[in-house]
Amino acid sequence: MTSDQRCPCRSGETLAQCCGRHLDGAAAPTAQALMRSRYTAFALGDPEYLSDTWHPSTRPSSIELDPEQRWLHLTVESASGGGPFDTDGIVEFTAVYRTPAGRGELRERSRFVREDGRWYYVDGDVS
Known part of the structure; x- marks a missing residue:
């Protein structure tokens, strides 16, 4: 791309x-911007960015992406907090993907x- x-x-x-710009190192200004950039990292296959933006207290030791999973689109459902002056935030989203087994959300x-x-x-929390 x-x-x-x-x-x-x-x-x-x-x-x-x-x-x-976030994948290149610029800090995301909001939680939603970070969530969008993390989706983009999944879509582009960038596990290093995903690891770098995962909080150390919950970060897995390694991140392996499925090369057969293709991310199709993202819909942000809602966001609470997560602004430039907040210390925490919540973003709810739906990401649609396709694998050899079919389409999923x-x-x-x-x-x-x-x-x-x-x-x-x-x-x-995944639902």
Whole structure:
């Protein structure tokens, strides 16, 4: 994917204007921006970014992505807190994917914390 193509998170912006800058090291300003960039990391196959943005208290020792899972689109259902001056936030979303077994949906209520000016994914409830 090139930086002038539409971002996988479906914000309507290009990858460079949206999640690409976070994947390149710029801190996400909100929990929702971090969640969108993490979705983009899944879509682009970037486990290093996923690990770097996962809170150390809950981060797995390794992240293995399924090369046969293709992420199709993201819908943000709601967000609570998670603003530039908050210390925590919740983002609920639905992510649609396809595997060789067919199409599926991941619905999650994700929790985020902001420490030292950076947002981190803590954990989530999947339904």
